[in-house]
Amino acid sequence: MMCPYGKDYLIMSVRSLFLPIKSVGTFINCIFSSILDFFISAFDVVFSILQRWIGIRGMPYVFALPNLLIFGIFILFPMLLNFVYAFTGGIEFFPDRRPWVGTANFEQLLTCEDFIDPNTCYEDLFWRAVFNTSGYVISQVGLMVIISLITALVLNRNIKARGFFRSVYFYPVLLSPIVVALIWKWILQENGLLNGNIAGLGYDKVPFMVNAQWARFWVVIISVWAFMGFYTLILLAGLQSIPSELYEAAKIDGANDWQLFRCITLPLLMPTMLVVLVLSSIRAVQIFDVVFAFTGGGPGTATLYLVQYIYEKGFSSPSKQFGLAAGASLLMAGTLIVLTLIQLLLRREEA
Amino acid sequence: MSAVTTFLARRCGHTKLNITDIITYLYLFFGVVIMFGPILWLVLSSFKTAAEVIKFPPRLLPYRQDTIVVEGYDDPLPLFEVTLDDGSTIKLAQVRRIGLEGQMIDPANPGEIIKVHINDRKPIESVVFGLENYIEGVQSFNFGRYLRNSVVVTVFATILTLLINSMAAFALSKYRFRGRTTIFLIMIGTLMVPLSVVLVPVFLVITKVGWNNNLLGVIVPGAATPTGVFLLRQYMLTIPDELIDAARIDGASEWRIYSQIILPLARPALAVLTIFSVMWRWNDFLWPLIVLSRSEFFTLQVGLNSFQGELNVQWHLILAMTMLTLLPITVVFAFLQRHITTGIATTGLK
Numbered sequence: 107m108m109c110p111y112g113k114d115y116l117i118m119s120v121r122s123l124f125l126p127i128k129s130v131g132t133f134i135n136c137i138f139s140s141i142l143d144f145f146i147s148a149f150d151v152v153f154s155i156l157q158r159w160i161g162i163r164g165m166p167y168v169f170a171l172p173n174l175l176i177f178g179i180f181i182l183f184p185m186l187l188n189f190v191y192a193f194t195g196g197i198e199f200f201p202d203r204r205p206w207v208g209t210a211n212f213e214q215l216l217t218c219e220d221f222i223d224p225n226t227c228y229e230d231l232f233w234r235a236v237f238n239t240s241g242y243v244i245s246q247v248g249l250m251v252i253i254s255l256i257t258a259l260v261l262n263r264n265i266k267a268r269g270f271f272r273s274v275y276f277y278p279v280l281l282s283p284i285v286v287a288l289i290w291k292w293i294l295q296e297n298g299l300l301n302g303n304i305a306g307l308g309y310d311k312v313p314f315m316v317n318a319q320w321a322r323f324w325v326v327i328i329s330v331w332a333f334m335g336f337y338t339l340i341l342l343a344g345l346q347s348i349p350s351e352l353y354e355a356a357k358i359d360g361a362n363d364w365q366l367f368r369c370i371t372l373p374l375l376m377p378t379m380l381v382v383l384v385l386s387s388i389r390a391v392q393i394f395d396v397v398f399a400f401t402g403g404g405p406g407t408a409t410l411y412l413v414q415y416i417y418e419k420g421f422s423s424p425s426k427q428f429g430l431a432a433g434a435s436l437l438m439a440g441t442l443i444v445l446t447l448i449q450l451l452l453r454r455e456e457a
Numbered sequence: 458m459s460a461v462t463t464f465l466a467r468r469c470g471h472t473k474l475n476i477t478d479i480i481t482y483l484y485l486f487f488g489v490v491i492m493f494g495p496i497l498w499l500v501l502s503s504f505k506t507a508a509e510v511i512k513f514p515p516r517l518l519p520y521r522q523d524t525i526v527v528e529g530y531d532d533p534l535p536l537f538e539v540t541l542d543d544g545s546t547i548k549l550a551q552v553r554r555i556g557l558e559g560q561m562i563d564p565a566n567p568g569e570i571i572k573v574h575i576n577d578r579k580p581i582e583s584v585v586f587g588l589e590n591y592i593e594g595v596q597s598f599n600f601g602r603y604l605r606n607s608v609v610v611t612v613f614a615t616i617l618t619l620l621i622n623s624m625a626a627f628a629l630s631k632y633r634f635r636g637r638t639t640i641f642l643i644m645i646g647t648l649m650v651p652l653s654v655v656l657v658p659v660f661l662v663i664t665k666v667g668w669n670n671n672l673l674g675v676i677v678p679g680a681a682t683p684t685g686v687f688l689l690r691q692y693m694l695t696i697p698d699e700l701i702d703a704a705r706i707d708g709a710s711e712w713r714i715y716s717q718i719i720l721p722l723a724r725p726a727l728a729v730l731t732i733f734s735v736m737w738r739w740n741d742f743l744w745p746l747i748v749l750s751r752s753e754f755f756t757l758q759v760g761l762n763s764f765q766g767e768l769n770v771q772w773h774l775i776l777a778m779t780m781l782t783l784l785p786i787t788v789v790f791a792f793l794q795r796h797i798t799t800g801i802a803t804t805g806l807k
Contacts (some may be wrong), residue, residue, distance in 0.1 A: 146716045153712035165711040166632035170475065170640065173625035173681045180662060180678035181647055183772050187658035197743045260484050263477075271485050274492050280797075282740035284758045288765060288779045289495045292502065292772065299498055303513035331491070339798060363477075392653050395742040399762050413653050413743070420657045421747060428657050435654040442650065 129362050188439075193431030197425060204429075211433035232434060234407045235415035240320070242411060243390040246326045251379065258341035259371075268316045272342070276335035286332045287399035291315070294324060318408035320400050325409050329396060333389070337382045344378030345371070377452065384449035388442055410440050464646035480489055496783075503776040504586045510773040520582040525550050527567050537561065537578040539571075548581065549573065564594075590777035598778050602753060607739060608757055610675050615734040617680040619727060626689035627715050631701060641690075644683040652679070653743060674748040675756070680735070685730050692726035693719060729800040732793065739786055757782045 157165055187201065192211055194204035219226035222231035261272055278286065293299045294314040299313040314320045352370050361369070394413035397403070403410040403418075412434065422430030463472070491759040502510065524533035527550055539561065541547065549561035549571060559578055562572045581646045594600065610800055628634075629641055641660035659678060668674030693805065696719060704714050749755055755763065765775050790797065 144711060149716070150712050154710045157710055163634070166628035168632045169624040169628035169715065173621040173642065173686060176621065176677060177644070177681035177683070179709060180659060181681065182643065184655040184658035184662055185647070185650060187657050187661065189656050201661070211771060257488065262479050263481055265481060265485070269490070269795070274489050276798055277790060278492060280736060280790050281783060282758050283742055284762050285779055285783045287758055289499050289773060290762070293495055293498060297511065297513040299515055305514055361468070392651055394653065399765065416656060417743070432657050433657065437656040439650050442654070
């Protein structure tokens, strides 16, 4: 788009006050592109000097440097440092003052008389978190895959206003976890909308937030509510990539709807389904913020999940046990790496 | 009647609505209720008065009692509909309530006080979308400060992310240099490990750099996203190298090639990354929670969470503040929903 320069701006800015939105948009666009032009030219001076000095062969390093620097300092280095924390003990924060303890942290985390019962474990909180997280991952991922699959199949039918419905299901994905948690807390609290309706039907109020089983149940429902739009979109894209000739050919051969679904849709959608399965499990293992704002881990430790355990050990409990937090996060990272490797393998098979 | 149903069920160039179609639309309608219902309930509740909010069972619409200003009384008086002994009803304003008895006056004749048993009066209410919760909330919640912090974090982090990610992607996709494969592999490797598992050491690094309670500590660490680099690199690989060679022959510097050939051509990928970055940053919670401990640096999400912790019972304020936090992202979605949904469907990342 052409942008007027110099005094034309003034004329435009005055005119844009009276003209329709379109010219205001043009005006804003022009401001942006002229600012951008200024920066590009300013950087060009610096980069040209650099280029004369180190030559074209050195330039890729210059381009990669800012990203690599931040990446190295804030992602790569902390990852290595995590091992230092995991193998040292004490309550000191700075690594040089922490005594080497070998695998003591891991022993502490993994010592259990009976692995089925968290009460017999040395670090019972960790095992509660592990059990809670496993239960959550299994039920949430299962429900998520089923519901997003049904929704994707429905949206893939020849329906009116598909774009609208797709947006409706997707909208909660954009909401922040805190907002999601507060919306549902407001509905599920003791005197909330749901209990109001239950009381209206003549039943007793249900303590959704106080009962451990109910709290776990709602955490699963809320996360499915919040994220299903995302997986539905991926599955919908997968469904739309199935060539329609296959269905037509099968119909000519006399296949019914159920056979079409079982013998064409399901097998061809399998790779996408597996991607959804792995992506949603990776996400589910890391569940934190929604639950933190919704139940805060309670009642008791009913909804205490792994990341919150790490957060509490490392940051919010009075005696900060960084070693345990780091050890637990390494164990969690191991799980995530396994899950991601599965995904990469599946992607390769798909390609 | 049957003519009407046939007319309603009629479809262009298609047979009648069959049972699966009906189930489909029922499902979709049910979905709209489930997805939008909670948000609608939040919107309606946020306009309710503090008294109406704690009322049980809750009512759908934000009712509030009508009031009237009567001469001789400073505050507006609440209006009631009173059933008199003879069965007729009149509108009276209540001056005060003593036990089971209300002292009421007729607004038309304020001199005379009528005593009414509280069972004989019914409040006169109407639906009002009042902004008191929003005003009071903004004042007690320091909304402006949090909003400013969130906007600063989102805007600067997104600009920084786009700039350094696209530069790195340019280097990785358009040059052959020693260490390219290594860099790429390390980045892919760290794609697997989310920031939530390196909390403790990252906190140490931020402390050493001195960015505790500094918005820079929220902005910078997440800017070098491997995801962003990967996304942009894949897109830039599709841009033909001949363009670059031609520009070089014309004497363009490498920076000019990057900024005026590659960037404009990579616009679709940059747009997707912008949308994601804005979403990540606006909604981010765990990171700011760790880096920021002084409330004047809180972002909206951290502020909202601590607000609900402090004021566990003041739902009317929490609801209004939740609305304000949700509004910006909703407006963005309303304008860009097509781009967002197709962007996610094609790249499959969030």
